[in-house]
Structure formats: structure tokens, C-alpha cells
Amino acid sequence: MSDISKTKMEQIAQMWNARGKGLITHMALDIEDVSSEGVRVRMPFNPDFCVDSDQTLLHGGILTALLDSVFGLANFVSIEGVSTMATLDLRVDYLRPARSRSDVIVRAHCFRKTRHIAFNSGSICFDGHEDAEIARGTASFALTRGDVSLFDAMTKGKTRD
């Protein structure tokens, strides 16, 4: 975590906690590790996200949503001066049935950034079962850069779009 400034870490935590509504709040995500190499985020088990009546099998869609969210965080961490960020496309492979009541761990990083586009890759597993990946995803994001930072837009409601 040493290569990320304390101020930026505080901003990141504030940005996610200040949302107060929406899916990210509902997923109750906890940022566990952040560096320019990538991010690691934990999602506690939530029966609302299951497909079966026993509530032990997560729907694939929530894994897709998790990857999309955590890619956004990875971009925010590794790219300076991003004003807006929009997912262009997303591919997800469901590698195993997501059957467990354990917390979900997502690892994601931005493997290439240009002026306009960011490319991401990420992986999901259950806590304590790091050897059994349940999903893997790649995505690309369209970026705009400007003097209104994404952080300001998210926390103070300023945006140019």
C-alpha cells in the first residue's frame, strides 16, 4: 500500500462511503488492499444475491456487477485526473458454481491505460478458497479527463456531462 499516498487512500474510502445509496452501498464492499498493482475488495455474503431457495448459490450477475465496480476502483487508483469513467464492454467467464456462504474476494487491476481508454482484468474467489477461482472478467472503460475530478463529481455532485 506504500506507493499510494495517504490522502488518496482517504479520498478513496470517502468516495465509496459517501455514496450512501445504490448497489455499491448494498453490496457492503470493504476495500482490503490498494496499490498501483491492483486492488482487493471483500463482499460479505448476502442472501439477496442468491438464486436458490436455500440461499447458498450466488447469481452470476452479482459477480459481474462486482467486477464492474472493482474495475472502476482500480482505474480510480491507478489513473490520475480522471473526470468521468464509463464501462465500454465487459466479458465474464463463470468458472465454477458460486456455491458458498463465505465472503467473496475480488482482485482487479488496470493493465493498460491510454488517454481515452483503460483496460482491466479481475478475478473472484471465496474467502479461504483462493485456489478455486469462481469467475474471471475483462473490461474496457472510456475515460474523460478534466479539471472536475471523478472524486469531486462523486462527493460534491459536480459533473460536466
Next chain:
Amino acid sequence: MIDLQTVNANVSRVPFFRFLNFEVQSLDNLHAEAEMTFESRHIGNPVMEHYHGGIIASFMEATAAIAVHPDFADVPAKPINLTVDYLRPGMKGPLYARADVTRKGKRIASLSVITWQIEREKPIAEGLYHFLLV
């Protein structure tokens, strides 16, 4: 062919489908159409109040799973993978999805899914989904 009322009763038994809050509106052997109601828990961008991209992809996956296996007893059809192209932001308001079965073999089904809001000609996202039928 299974009737819509039975399908929607099956849908309401799936916790995550209740979280998405959608209703199947038309269905045959080759397609399904559904409408999702906007909820604050669907928001991805809290400032603009746009849908979260993951919620859009989840709704598309749910509609595709119903098109491929509408009379599921407990668990919906098993997804293998997906690709989604995000074309426009999903604004506050109802979202519609249509899933078309491109090919349904013995083991694998391929579907294309489109989602829109005001006009079908201005899609919010398009996707390709694969399901395992065994």
C-alpha cells in the same frame, strides 16, 4: 408452452430476481421479454442516478436464462459466460430487455440480448450469453 403467470411466480421465488424486481411480459420457444422497475439499490452513479452496469448485465442474464429455460423448478439456467457492450447510460426509469435464442443445442445455448428504455432503436446495452443445458 408455459404461461406467463407461472413464469412470474417462478421468478418471484428467486431472491436475486426479487432484488432486480422485473416481470416477464412475453415468452415463446425462441425469445423472452421483461420489464425491470427502477430501484435506488440499482444505482451505479449516485450523482446522475444511472443504473449500475452490473445490474443491467444481471437483468440481461436473468431474461436470457428465462428464454432458454422458462419452466425452471428451483435454480435458473446455468450461465457459462457473457459479453456486454454498453452503448448508453441507463437513466432512472423502467428498463426493458429482450433475449433471443440464437441456437439451442443439446448441451449449450447461445442468446443475444438487447436492453432499452424509451425507444427500442436506442439500445442501452447489447450482449451475448452462453448457457449450459446439462
